[in-house]
Amino acid sequence: MAVVATAGFATACSSSGSASGGGTGSVGVALILKTLTNPYFVAMEKDAKAEAAKDDVTLTVAAGTTDGDTQTQITAIDNAIARGDKGILITTNGDAVNAALKQAESAGLFVIALDTAPSPPSVADITYATDNTAAGRLDGQYAAASLKGETAVIAMLDLYNNQVVSVDIDRDHGFLEGMGIDPGSTTENAQEAKNGDYTGGSGGTYTIACHQPTQGAVDGGRTAMENCLSANPGINVVYAINEPAAEGAYAALKAAGKTDIPIYAIDGSCAGLKLVASGEFASDAVQYPGKMAGLGVDSIAKLARGGSKPSVTNGLSFYNTGTALVANTPLAGVTSETPAQGSSACWGS
Amino acid sequence: MTIHAAGNAAPVTAEDLRNRPATPAQRVHAVLHRQPALSPAIVLVLAGVVFALSNSRFYQPENLSLVAQQAAVVGSLAVGQTLVILTAGIDLSIGAVMVLSSLVMAKLALDNGVPGAFALPAGVLVAFAAQAVNGLLVTRIKLPPFIVTLGTLSIFTAITLIYAQGQTVILPPGSFLLWSADTVSIGSLHLTTGVLMMIGLYVVSGFLLRYTAWGRHLYAVGDDVEASRLAGLPVDRIVLSAYLVAGLAIAVAAWVLVGRVGGGDPNSGLNANLESITAVVIGGTSLFGGRGVVLGSLIGAFIVQVFDNGLALAGIDPNYQVLAVGVLVIAAVSVDQWIRSVKA
Numbered sequence: 273m274a275v276v277a278t279a280g281f282a283t284a285c286s287s288s289g290s291a292s293g294g295g296t297g298s299v300g301v302a303l304i305l306k307t308l309t310n311p312y313f314v315a316m317e318k319d320a321k322a323e324a325a326k327d328d329v330t331l332t333v334a335a336g337t338t339d340g341d342t343q344t345q346i347t348a349i350d351n352a353i354a355r356g357d358k359g360i361l362i363t364t365n366g367d368a369v370n371a372a373l374k375q376a377e378s379a380g381l382f383v384i385a386l387d388t389a390p391s392p393p394s395v396a397d398i399t400y401a402t403d404n405t406a407a408g409r410l411d412g413q414y415a416a417a418s419l420k421g422e423t424a425v426i427a428m429l430d431l432y433n434n435q436v437v438s439v440d441i442d443r444d445h446g447f448l449e450g451m452g453i454d455p456g457s458t459t460e461n462a463q464e465a466k467n468g469d470y471t472g473g474s475g476g477t478y479t480i481a482c483h484q485p486t487q488g489a490v491d492g493g494r495t496a497m498e499n500c501l502s503a504n505p506g507i508n509v510v511y512a513i514n515e516p517a518a519e520g521a522y523a524a525l526k527a528a529g530k531t532d533i534p535i536y537a538i539d540g541s542c543a544g545l546k547l548v549a550s551g552e553f554a555s556d557a558v559q560y561p562g563k564m565a566g567l568g569v570d571s572i573a574k575l576a577r578g579g580s581k582p583s584v585t586n587g588l589s590f591y592n593t594g595t596a597l598v599a600n601t602p603l604a605g606v607t608s609e610t611p612a613q614g615s616s617a618c619w620g621s
Numbered sequence: 622m623t624i625h626a627a628g629n630a631a632p633v634t635a636e637d638l639r640n641r642p643a644t645p646a647q648r649v650h651a652v653l654h655r656q657p658a659l660s661p662a663i664v665l666v667l668a669g670v671v672f673a674l675s676n677s678r679f680y681q682p683e684n685l686s687l688v689a690q691q692a693a694v695v696g697s698l699a700v701g702q703t704l705v706i707l708t709a710g711i712d713l714s715i716g717a718v719m720v721l722s723s724l725v726m727a728k729l730a731l732d733n734g735v736p737g738a739f740a741l742p743a744g745v746l747v748a749f750a751a752q753a754v755n756g757l758l759v760t761r762i763k764l765p766p767f768i769v770t771l772g773t774l775s776i777f778t779a780i781t782l783i784y785a786q787g788q789t790v791i792l793p794p795g796s797f798l799l800w801s802a803d804t805v806s807i808g809s810l811h812l813t814t815g816v817l818m819m820i821g822l823y824v825v826s827g828f829l830l831r832y833t834a835w836g837r838h839l840y841a842v843g844d845d846v847e848a849s850r851l852a853g854l855p856v857d858r859i860v861l862s863a864y865l866v867a868g869l870a871i872a873v874a875a876w877v878l879v880g881r882v883g884g885g886d887p888n889s890g891l892n893a894n895l896e897s898i899t900a901v902v903i904g905g906t907s908l909f910g911g912r913g914v915v916l917g918s919l920i921g922a923f924i925v926q927v928f929d930n931g932l933a934l935a936g937i938d939p940n941y942q943v944l945a946v947g948v949l950v951i952a953a954v955s956v957d958q959w960i961r962s963v964k965a
Contacts (some may be wrong), residue, residue, distance in 0.1 A: 309787060433939045433943065491881055494882070495691050502683070503676070503936065543789070543791070620787075
């Protein structure tokens with residue numbers, strides 16, 4: 273399965289060395305992404321490059337070939353140490369990179385985890401992340417409020433089968449919590465009671481129709497939604513782990529002539545916000561991948577030039593780059609932006 | 622057939638030995654040997670019965686229509702994979718070529734404003750070109766197909782990602798390329814043109830394999846490449862043609878995928894490489910070449926999808942679907958080995 277395809281995507285400018293240290297000159301920074309197949313991480317790359325150009329930073333970009341490819345990431349960490357980079361920005365593919373990151377830190381590199389905190393969080397010097405639970409929660413609150421007391425029949429379109437990826441669990445559980453449903457576990461999806469009462473909005477009863485994996489892709493989202501609909505044609509709430517899965521879900525609903533069923537997505541790409549505006553998604557919880565990466569590059573540049581270390585957001589274990597809910601119709605009790613407002617800070621094209 | 626006067630009389634001549642009554646196992650063996658698609662067909666029927674008993678929604682026409690639509694992409698791809706595997710080869714890059722081809726179609730149409738009727742053949746050409754690379758590396762440079770396609774899997778995946786720039790391309794409704802998603806109702810079944818295209822592929826490839834010299838040569842080369850060479854068959858050309866004809870199946874799969882996704886998505890179809898091999902193997906085609914029928918691959922693709930759908934309807938953890946498919950693959954290969962073990 274694992275295929276060496278995109279190892280070491282070097283940027284155009286990667287020659288000027290920066291091992292000399294000191295206060296002036298170009299600062300070397302390594303940006304190590306999960307993959308380059310997902311626009312979310314491509315947005316990180318884009319904004320990191322823009323920030324690097326501004327700050328006189330020599331940025332080297334690497335990425336795993338698939339989600340979970342830690343070997344390519346470890347190689348990229350080793351390369352960063354060898355190159356004399358001042359810091360590493362990484363969205364880790366798993367705990368296997370921890371030892372390499374520790375090595376980088378002892379070699380004097382400042383390690384910033386992006387998007388998701390590593391496990392344990394102390395592996396990185398600091399994490400710049402979106403609170404995925406908060407993003408899911410916003411969607412869940414909005415979903416509960418729009419039900420107006422109606423019985424909820426919920427389709428949960430998750431990321432994977434294996435139920436151990438933190439973003440998968442955080443978003444899924446956040447959504448359930450937002451609806452006022454106990455997820456039933458802190459470490460696994462699909463452990464909540466299958467029937468019961470939700471307390472969000474004006475409250476009501478709920479049924480979980482399905483938890484299906486989508487691989488975070490359009491075709492996976494479509495197949496998952498089709499199977500969910502076959503299992504329970506009464507579905508009236510669709511949670512989707514990300515926008516591609518949500519697009520697939522919409523395709524399935526459209527084919528079934530059920531375009532009025534609301535889909536609650538997470539990501540906040542510019543393309544996704546357009547789908548909110550056109551009504552395909554009921555809401556989209558917006559995250560700011562570019563902002564994380566840009567801030568990360570900036571922090572390392574400042575630190576290398578004698579500035580101070582960045583610090584975490586009050587009350588959280590990481591620096592929160594924020595999340596906001598974009599929806600067409602504002603509902604009482606949930607703060608939301610319109611697609612037009614949201615599009616000023618969206619990512620991708 | 623010689624009929625023994627006394628059932629328990631020991632056979633005395635070679636003639637007797639050859640004509641002795643077959644044991645039940647030998648009879649089953651002989652039938653399976655003649656009908657490679659029979660054992661997967663039995664599995665499909667059994668699975669269908671079990672899932673129908675567990676949830677009556679399973680056999681509703683709406684649900685069966687969905688299963689057909691879900692199987693259409695891998696089902697089309699499996700035609701190409703069958704052709705390659707029949708030559709005792711394997712194509713690990715087949716799904717990657719499909720994703721690349723589908724992105725070329727969708728991106729040309731949306732980003733470059735190329736009319737769909739031209740974007741489509743461009744995608745077909747890409748599939749052919751990619752398969753020409755695979756086929757030429759196998760036949761001219763004499764590299765093992767496993768290694769060639771392992772390498773081109775990386776290459777085609779990388780090209781796809783560079784070309785896609787991490788973006789999903791969604792086509793506007795009514796686009797020509799979305800024709801493969803149009804609904805075709807046959808009685809209470811609501812299929813898509815994509816499903817019909819897949820069925821068309823099976824009919825055409827089944828005919829070619831069974832009734833044309835090319836088809837028989839493909840089996841011959843897969844069964845014994847040296848004997849075929851000695852018999853005067855242009856072995857390399859036949860193998861190359863298998864990769865190229867597979868290109869057509871890939872292009873159809875790409876078009877069906879565009880219809881399902883509603884455009885081009887570099888993340889969709891990532892598992893199709895292995896899923897197509899799974900369908901072919903479960904369908905009773907031998908990985909050693911020379912034995913199997915395309916119909917088996919269609920059944921194989923359906924078995925995988927029926928397990929996926931049936932377990933979802935039964936509300937069972939999707940991990941068990943993955944587990945079940947793994948068991949089926951091992952079982953299918955074991956049956957194949959058993960069938961090959963005794964030459965009647």
